Amino acid sequence: MQEESVLKKEDNFSVWYNEILKRAKILDVRYPVKGVYVWYPYGLKLRNLIYGILRTLMDDEHEEVLFPLLIRRDELLKEKEHIKGFEEEVFWVTHGGTTELDVPLALRPTSETAMYPIFKVWIRSHRDLPIRVYQIVNTFRYETKHTRPLIRLREITSFKEAHTAHASREEAETQINKAIAIYRNFFDQLAVPYVITKRPDWDKFPGAEYTIAFDTLMPDGRTMQIATLHMLGENFAHTFDIRYEAEDGSSRFVNQTCYGISERCVAAVIAIHGDDRGLVLPPRVAPIQVVIVPIIFSSTGDTPSEKVKEACNAIYNELKGAGIRVFLDDSPDRPGAKYYYWEMKGVPLRIELGPRDLTNVSCTFVRRDNFAKRQVPLNTVVQSVNKTLDDIQHCLHARAMQKLKICAINGDTEPKDAIREGIIALPLCDNESCGKKLEESIGANVLGEVLYAAAHRARRNACAICAREGEDVLVARTY
Amino acid sequence: MQEESVLKKEDNFSVWYNEILKRAKILDVRYPVKGVYVWYPYGLKLRNLIYGILRTLMDDEHEEVLFPLLIRRDELLKEKEHIKGFEEEVFWVTHGGTTELDVPLALRPTSETAMYPIFKVWIRSHRDLPIRVYQIVNTFRYETKHTRPLIRLREITSFKEAHTAHASREEAETQINKAIAIYRNFFDQLAVPYVITKRPDWDKFPGAEYTIAFDTLMPDGRTMQIATLHMLGENFAHTFDIRYEAEDGSSRFVNQTCYGISERCVAAVIAIHGDDRGLVLPPRVAPIQVVIVPIIFSSTGDTPSEKVKEACNAIYNELKGAGIRVFLDDSPDRPGAKYYYWEMKGVPLRIELGPRDLTNVSCTFVRRDNFAKRQVPLNTVVQSVNKTLDDIQHCLHARAMQKLKICAINGDTEPKDAIREGIIALPLCDNESCGKKLEESIGANVLGEVLYAAAHRARRNACAICAREGEDVLVARTY
Structure with missing residues (x-):
């Protein structure tokens, strides 16, 4: 036990964060492959306690399953929007021993294309619905940007992904709301504050109809996405031909949702509560x-x-x-x-x-x-x-709640100035060009239309760019 | 709920086994990649309960860690004996997105070469020893033989591997004995009987000084290896330069052990206790x-x-x-x-x-x-x-204990006949050529020198092949 120099969290959050992962023995970053790390025993205990809470919440209405890591290339390519979002990010296994494989195998970046061909054989009739399953697994992204432990990784060691299938769109919508309630409960237990928004159309999950996201505010004034929920509608059901026989004997496509949380939840706990003396754990x-x-x-x-x-x-x-x-x-x-x-x-x-x-x-x-x-x-x-x-x-x-500041832009504050402090709220129309223009002009990202946030209302409802009618959105510099 | 045909376990164990995995919803074998399977909720619950027992036993003196799946090719190739054992069995990641990787990455077949470079930086002095860690992870083998769910897989979804480092050889030997005690306790709790042998030299773990194994007898009269323990001595310590400063200030190599259990423990529970009506779970x-x-x-x-x-x-x-x-x-x-x-x-x-x-x-x-x-x-x-x-x-x-028959060969029984019933015990010298000759002549494998087995002693001690002095070994047809 040797006393080391004091860490100033406010001065340089990034240095503080890396140093604390090392000193408190959360992760060892010395593993010789970019973007993957070693969990120390203390870090893993913290992770396991956090995921224990999540597992208990999920087990209430979901069943745990485990699907393979390896996905055939042709399955992954089936959903065209989906693969467009991932094609630059997938690790490919091409050889077994010294033999080249007939079909390259992807390391799952997420498991839609692993699970849904099996959903097709699991689902025959309305009596097989709803299906609500989840798994906690390692997933892989070939990140080319700067990688950061727990935040931007090449191996996400503990991705909790849930996948559901329903007889109707209404039931799928209800499931999204139930999942939001579960996630709120989860982050409340971690004492991690959040805002919930509906992501703009240009930023939704590839293959989804819409995406809802939880973001938290990090000490450097940037937001970090900590959970996402996707309404898939019938998109994947059409791609993978997932149908059921309804009570009236007709054959219908299922409606699907999926929602996930990664080990960013651990990063949030560390980043939000820690101080100059180190970790502060709930x-x-x-x-x-x-x-x-x-x-x-x-x-x-x-x-x-x-x-x-x-x-x-x-x-x-x-x-x-x-x-x-x-x-x-x-x-x-x-x-x-x-x-x-x-x-x-x-x-x-x-x-x-x-x-x-x-x-x-x-x-x-x-x-x-x-x-x-x-x-x-x-x-x-x-x-x-x-x-x-x-x-x-x-x-x-x-x-932590007090630190999650949202500044409503009402004409007296410049968005460009306010954004340096955290999240801003302003009205925006649903035109992509207005959104992009705003993002460029203030160097930040539109999180999306507000679904939940403490005290955020702007006084106007005219789009900040084109002045047409708009909805309140949250905007922030993001991870 | 539909009543299906009765399964005859004794008539055709292999058919019974596959059918029971399906009917009891343990694993779905319809996933479109060879040798990997989908855990159903019921199967996963069984797996989690079994691994929960193992985890509790391990947590007593080990710490849980989590190392990355991906191993650099150059690290994997460092230990020459080790890689010889695995080079035909490794899956290789060669591309990230559309980019070819600088260095191919192996999916871990086992984690010696992932962990030991990090052990090198974790261990400085005798005060850092012993290190006793374990992880439960997915590991990969490019099996070219016939694959079987839970038994011979390309993705072992839950490999429990423990790795230890010690200041002396004696401490490492003691650790092996402690681990044997843990494993005995574990399989006793599963009501799975076993024999323990020291594997012959030609069948030890690549890179180990010697290997100790647990085998159980399956209903078809073949044995299945369900746990292994390896004395690594200083072999890997020399390869990865893992040294510590002893109390007298000298620099010494650590002595290492590793030991593992895979989901074959789940297969054993299903196979050994089940009957014609289905699963019988302890x-x-x-x-x-x-x-x-x-x-x-x-x-x-x-x-x-x-x-x-x-x-x-x-x-x-x-x-x-x-x-x-x-x-x-x-x-x-x-x-x-x-x-x-x-x-x-x-x-x-x-x-x-x-x-x-x-x-x-x-x-x-x-x-x-x-x-x-x-x-x-x-x-x-x-x-x-x-x-x-x-x-x-x-x-x-x-x-189950009663069914694990060991037939001592004492001159009145032909090994070739007795081997059809299960395990036989006979004396063998430590000459590899005698071992191989025996194996060929009766179409079975030498499990190794007996360390633990109920009632097995042969009455002679002359090698069954060359008649020189030998030790009792167990022999069986194996999985």
């Missing part, structure tokens, strides 16, 4: 929720030391018994070095216990989010820990 | 441990039906509350169709409850393993279920 997903640090001065003789150790062990066992993820740091390092280390690791609550605490039959709580210290009687430790963890969870959420 | 890993079937005759009027439903709901809630994986089948199908269906799915225990049971304030238990029926008072259902599930678990294990 209790719900912290691999270690409480660290206990015994304060033992070698000068005070043996008896108090032993009693301190005993008391720490007792707290440890009590908390563990109550299902709290607790760690007792009884290493020989100085307490100061331990504080530094566990703060960097983002542990939400530290319990210090020394001879003075023991005299008061209490211990000291130190919160990671605001560094508030207080004495807590030993006989109320479990309930106090639970209460404090809940409070930290809520405070982190509230603090 | 309660520990059954996605549904108990199915409740209400017996409702439409002719008996409303009142008894309602009471039966109420009683079934009450049992369901009680069992669920006790943490038992229970399903209440209140579909309109006939009870007989339900029995047929849930027997095929391998549910260990069925609870039937009809008006007559209700009169006796009891219900009827029907065991999947032996079809024994008994009345159980309603007020003892939870404890009776727990006791019965435990008993089924033990009975399945005992029954």
Whole structure:
């Protein structure tokens, strides 16, 4: 344990982010292939806790499946819009051993074309519907832009993709709304704030009728897309001939949706809550929720030391018994070095216990989010820990919500200036040329028509470019 | 639910196996790429429960990590013995989009060459040792032989591979023994019997000093390798230059081990316990441990039906509350169709409850393993279920153990005849030519020197081929 230079998150977020992934042992970036990384044990525990929440939410109405990684070239090429969106981004397997394959195989960039030929054989009648499945898998994109750990990768190690098929368009629409509710619940549990927009037509998922997206605001004032939902309508059903026999005996195409979340959700948790001392993890997903640090001065003789150790062990066992993820740091390092280390690791609550605490039959709580210290009687430790963890969870959420600023452009602010602070809201018509013109003029992207955002309304409804009638859209510089 | 023809497991195991994967919805084999399959929800639940046990066992002394799928060609080629073993089996990614890659990338066939360059940077001093990590990942082999679901695949979807590094050879040997204990515990929980042997030198893992393997006996009299452990010694440490500073300041190479289990463990559970009616799942890993079937005759009027439903709901809630994986089948199908269906799915225990049971304030238990029926008072259902599930678990294990026959060859039996029944034990010297001669003469494989097997000792110790002094080895026809 060696104290390293302080990281200034506000000064240079990008440097802070890379440094924190390394120091807190989330990812090792030294793997010798561009855009792919190694998950350290601590990082993977964080990932698994986050995906555990997602899995529980999904399991309520979806079934988990697992489809192969390899997709035949001819299947991938079937949906013409779809492949146009991916053809420059697909990794191709061309050889098995020293033999050239008959048909090149793609590493899935996403699984529509892997799943839907099988949906075709799974679905016969209306009784087979709806199908609601999901999988959590590695997916691949040949990113040629600058790659960034967890954010822009060549191997997305944990892409949660859900795919559904329904008897009617209405049911598919309802499913999209249910999925939005699931995703809201998920990001709320991560204390990650978001806006929800309907992406402009020129930015929708290749092959979809429309795309809805969740974006969060990163500390550098840019937004990051953290979830997408796609109404596929009958597009893929026609391509892959997915039909069912309706109750009246007629043969109909299914209506489909798909929606996904990648490990950007982990990036968001790290980026949004962290501070200059390192990670700050929401209790719900912290691999270690409480660290206990015994304060033992070698000068005070043996008896108090032993009693301190005993008391720490007792707290440890009590908390563990109550299902709290607790760690007792009884290493020989100085307490100061331990504080530094566990703060960097983002542990939400530290319990210090020394001879003075023991005299008061209490211990000291130190919160990671605001560094508030207080004495807590030993006989109320479990309930106090639970209460404090809940409070930290809520405070982190509230603090993050406040930082997600949306500036409504009402004539008195220049979009170009406001965009430097975060997201702006202004009216825009649905004309692609107006959207592109706006994007170019302020160097930002139209996220889309607002479906959910706290406090964003602009006062006008005239398109910011052509002055025809428009709808409020959100605009931001994006990742 | 449609009743299909009875499957005869003993008559043609291979047909039975493929048919059961389909009927019980474990895997869909219709995916249009050779050797890769689709996990159905039910199959995946079974897989997840099995791997959950493995994960819990591993987590005790290992840390979970996640390394990339893609391995640079030059890294994969570094260890000469290693690549010789894999060069005909590796899938190669050669293109990203329409661009040819500078360096072809292999899909990991196993992760030594992905992990060990990173071990080199993780390990500096003796304080960094031991390293004990594992990951559960998809791995790829370009199998040219006949592929079989879960057994011989091109995408192994869940390869659990552990890799360790130690300061000394002794510690590495100790680790191998610990891992053997973990694997024994794992297969015991699956009620899967096994023999453990040290593979002959000509059949060890490429790059290892020696290999220890677990094999189980399949219903067709062939053995299937279900786990391997490899002592790597300093071989890979020299190739990848993995050294540490010892306490005395000297620089030393680490000693390494690795050991793995693939989804063949799922195949073993299905193959060993199943019968002519379908799957028979050990309660520990059954996605549904108990199915409740209400017996409702439409002719008996409303009142008894309602009471039966109420009683079934009450049992369901009680069992669920006790943490038992229970399903209440209140579909309109006939009870007989339900029995047929849930027997095929391998549910260990069925609870039937009809008006007559209700009169006796009891219900009827029907065991999947032996079809024994008994009345159980309603007020003892939870404890009776727990006791019965435990008993089924033990009975399945005992029954499977009895089927793993080892025939000691003592002069009175011909190896060629005995090998048709299963595993034979006979003495063999360590000369490769004797081994190969034996293998050819009886059309079977030497599994290796016996480390663990119930009742196998041969009475002689003269090599079956050359009559020089030999050690007992096991021999079998293998998958």
